[in-house]
Amino acid sequence: MTCTHLTTHELVLIESYAKINQSVAWTAQLLKRSRQTIHKVYLFLKKGSTALDYYRQYKENKKNCGRHLTRLPESQKKYVQKMVAQERTPDVIVGREDHPIACSVRTLYRLFDREIFNRSELPMKGKRKPNGHQEKRGKQAFRRSIHERDNDHHFSQEFGHLEGDTIVGHKHKSAVITLVERLSKVIITLKPVGRKALDIENRLNKWFESVPKNLFKSITFDCGKEFSNWKQISNQNDIDIYFADPGTPSQRGLNENSNGPLRRDGLPKEMDFNKVDESFIQAVATKRNHIPRKSLNYRTPIEVFLSDIDDQELSNLI
Incomplete structure (x- = not known):
């Protein structure tokens, strides 16, 4: 049965009936309330108080009802x-x-x-671009589409698939290559000599020489011109390279969402990356890789990454 409190209208009526000495039973039957409720008000009024006094006390007592605000130690x-x-x-x-x-x-x-x-x-939330935004920057004329990717690999269970992009520094004179492994969400940052396609190619080739062969199976880039030498990178390192559709960053959402924290943690747009060491750029990524993620069952990306590679690959990597 639902419990409802006395209204101000009912309190005025009860006060009127009490003044003319109507019985508790009669008033309770008329208002369709329990006798105990009416009797409680009658006792309060006999002390010389009014219905308004009763209502004020009720409001004061009600402040103590309900759940109290949480206060942490x-x-x-x-x-x-x-x-x-x-x-x-x-x-x-x-x-x-x-x-x-x-x-x-x-x-x-x-x-x-x-x-x-x-x-x-708290980490920043919100959209950088409005709905319906059309990408107008340079696009790859010939590329391997992301839609071919699902026919070649099983991304939801397979380790070793990367999403790649670059973040640009002060006056667009420098850049940092950012790679994110899809399963572990571990972030890799590399510093090329410049922003041109040849600079990106050389730095990626040098990095692939330092990791176990075939540890990574594919990379999905955006359509930037800096990745126009993708065929040479793919052939030399035996890795599949795909490109997202133009103006569709959501197809590489993991990489896009990791670039924002990297900016906040030490790689802002106004920084000239040519003036900092690669060790600093990699340290920024290391910080992100040691932050637990809800999507990883509250493990850190580096913990998941190390659990997905065998001992031989780990020894070669270190």
Whole structure:
């Protein structure tokens, strides 16, 4: 049975009936309320109070009803602040279970909404381009389409498929090659000498010489002109190379979403990448690879990457 509180109209009627000495039973039957409810109001009115006093007390008591706001212990608050500073999202903080948090993921997000924590420190969300945006930049005239990829490989279960792109530095004078392995989500950053197709080709060839042969099976690039030497890269390193459809970054969503955090962590657009060492560029990627991901069951990309390669490949890689 649903419990409903007395309305102000009912309280006025009860006060009127009490003043003319109507019985509790009669008033309860008229208002279709229990006798105990009416009797409680009658006792309150006999003390010289009014229906308005009863309603005010009811409103004051109601403030104590319902669930109280969640308040984390100081030690847990400090831990959350520390993890957010390390680019961990609330769902990873709770789901990873490295430290007990006395609330759910949704409640932790509400704490950010209540400004218990600084929401501006959370990873950026939102669209960079409006719906219906048409890509007008240079496109590969001859390329191997992404639609041929599913016929050659099983991407959902197979390790070793990369998504690739470049992020450009100050005045478009420098670039960094970014690669993401689809299964482990591990990020690889490489520094070419320049932005031209030959520079990209040389740096990728040099990198492939340092990794075990056939560890990686394919790369999916965007249609930028810097990847126009893809046939030479494919032939020399025995790797399949595909291209996403023009203006469709969602086909390489993993790589696109990893570039934003790399920008925030130390590779902004105003930086001239020619003036920094490759060790610094790789360190930025290393930081991202040690952050747990919900999609990886709260493991880090590097943990998943190392679990998917055998001991011989690992020894060659190190």
